[in-house]
Amino acid sequence: MIEGLNIKTLDDVNVSNKTVGVRVDFNSPIDPATKKILDDTRIRAHAETTLKELVEKKAKVVVISHQGRKGDPDFASLSEHASILAKFLPAKVKFVDSIFDEKAINEIKGLKPGEVLVLENVRMWDGETKSASPEDHAKTPLVQSLAPLFDVYVVDAFSAAHRPHASLVGFAPVVKHFVAGRVMERELRALYKVRNNPERPCIYVIGGAKAEDTAEIISNVLGNNIADKILTGGLAANLLLHAAGKNIGELNVKILEEKGFLELEPELQKLLKQYPGRIVLPIDLAVESDGKRVDVPVDNVPNLPIKDIGVKTAQEYSKIIKESRTVVMNGPMGIFEDEKFSLGTKLVFEAMAASKAFTLIGGGHTIASASKLGYLDKISHVSTGGGALIEYLIKGTLPVIEVLKQYSK
Numbered sequence: 353m354i355e356g357l358n359i360k361t362l363d364d365v366n367v368s369n370k371t372v373g374v375r376v377d378f379n380s381p382i383d384p385a386t387k388k389i390l391d392d393t394r395i396r397a398h399a400e401t402t403l404k405e406l407v408e409k410k411a412k413v414v415v416i417s418h419q420g421r422k423g424d425p426d427f428a429s430l431s432e433h434a435s436i437l438a439k440f441l442p443a444k445v446k447f448v449d450s451i452f453d454e455k456a457i458n459e460i461k462g463l464k465p466g467e468v469l470v471l472e473n474v475r476m477w478d479g480e481t482k483s484a485s486p487e488d489h490a491k492t493p494l495v496q497s498l499a500p501l502f503d504v505y506v507v508d509a510f511s512a513a514h515r516p517h518a519s520l521v522g523f524a525p526v527v528k529h530f531v532a533g534r535v536m537e538r539e540l541r542a543l544y545k546v547r548n549n550p551e552r553p554c555i556y557v558i559g560g561a562k563a564e565d566t567a568e569i570i571s572n573v574l575g576n577n578i579a580d581k582i583l584t585g586g587l588a589a590n591l592l593l594h595a596a597g598k599n600i601g602e603l604n605v606k607i608l609e610e611k612g613f614l615e616l617e618p619e620l621q622k623l624l625k626q627y628p629g630r631i632v633l634p635i636d637l638a639v640e641s642d643g644k645r646v647d648v649p650v651d652n653v654p655n656l657p658i659k660d661i662g663v664k665t666a667q668e669y670s671k672i673i674k675e676s677r678t679v680v681m682n683g684p685m686g687i688f689e690d691e692k693f694s695l696g697t698k699l700v701f702e703a704m705a706a707s708k709a710f711t712l713i714g715g716g717h718t719i720a721s722a723s724k725l726g727y728l729d730k731i732s733h734v735s736t737g738g739g740a741l742i743e744y745l746i747k748g749t750l751p752v753i754e755v756l757k758q759y760s761k
């Protein structure tokens with residue numbers, strides 16, 4: 353049981369010799385040219401925890417996941433995922449190229465204890481991605497066909513928990529046991545603490561390129577008094593500086609305009625006024641001039657691309673982080689992919705690693721930057737979620753969490 357949330361976990365069910373459906377999130381980056389999986393982090397995360405435990409406990413394991421969205425280049429079969437999974441599990445791993453037809457059902461019925469069957473990408477069935485209530489999803493052919501075969505249904509896909517899709521919520525009303533897997537459990541324990549009862553000072557660090565969420569994060573995290581301060585980098589910082597009346601150079605304003613971010617400025621101006629001193633903006637920035645990094649004060653930004661927070665800003669952020677007890681970070685401080693502009697992100701990670709704080713990071717690029725700069729193993733909790741993490745930080749819950757709470761049985 354996860355305290356506070358009252359959600360049942362694998363500790364609350366007997367899975368030995370039982371047929372267990374497991375909704376994982378194997379959704380991985382795929383090379384558009386070769387169609388090969390580029391990063392197996394998510395497959396490994398489920399394999400080394402929930403799936404390994406189920407195999408060791410001699411469950412008959414049926415794995416359900418999606419990969420990409422229909423029409424997108426990364427929409428693909430799960431056959432390669434199954435092969436990768438086999439490398440991480442001490443078990444026979446089979447794959448079936450269907451989801452709930454007779455062939456899939458026969459494969460499930462033929463499973464022996466300790467064996468694993470991966471079903472085809474569940475989004476190949478169009479009914480999967482409709483947003484509906486668990487009760488409505490329970491009437492779909494997916495759930496009607498598979499639920500009678502499952503003794504237990506485990507939801508482990510935290511990174512898809514913002515999607516109330518059929519395979520994520522539809523089994524809840526009809527299976528005997530509907531519980532959280534180990535990946536979900538670990539995420540919920542870490543996130544529940546930082547969202548509800550963080551040790552203080554609690555600092556949020558937001559950067560990256562997706563400034564569309566910035567206003568909502570700030571207003572929720574400060575409005576609910578979750579963070580004491582929000583440190584800003586990336587495009588979020590450029591947008592806030594511009595909203596605060598700073599001249600960030602025409603070229604940088606154009607980038608914000610093209611992404612539609614300027615529309616957020618009235619809301620950001622309100623927030624800057626409402627929370628003085630708690631939304632921390634850079635005091636200097638790094639621009640690129642003739643292929644070189646040049647640090648400039650925010651009052652004197654030339655018309656050159658802003659690619660990182662400045663060194664003085666990074667030092668100030670480091671000081672605040674080192675004195676904190678909780679740090680949540682989403683979004684690199686600059687274009688870390690270019691070594692010259694990875695310094696701001698590096699100094700922030702260095703401070704997180706040196707602090708006594710509980711540190712949590714999430715988001716594909718944020719994790720990639722921590723990994724590239726050598727700090728991944730120094731972070732207390734690396735979330736598997738991108739969009740799910742942001743939505744959780746904003747709302748304090750997710751559709752799938754609500755269903756787990758309601759149907760924990």
Ligand SMILES: Nc1ncnc2c1ncn2[C@@H]1O[C@H](COP(=O)(O)OP(=O)(O)O)[C@@H](O)[C@H]1O
Nearest residue numbers: 560561562586658683685686687715716717718
């Ligand atoms: N000042 C900046 N201008 C443009 N892009 C930036 C800037 N700072 C960071 N980025 C880019 O933001 C990207 C990551 O942002 P985002 O996708 O929001 O992160 P995540 O995947 O962790 O949620 C990186 O590729 C990085 O190069």
Ligand SMILES: O=C(OP(=O)(O)O)[C@H](O)COP(=O)(O)O
Nearest residue numbers: 377379511512515737738739740
């Ligand atoms: O990878 C995912 O989200 P993320 O890229 O925000 O981490 C999830 O698998 C959700 O996928 P979706 O956004 O296609 O529903």
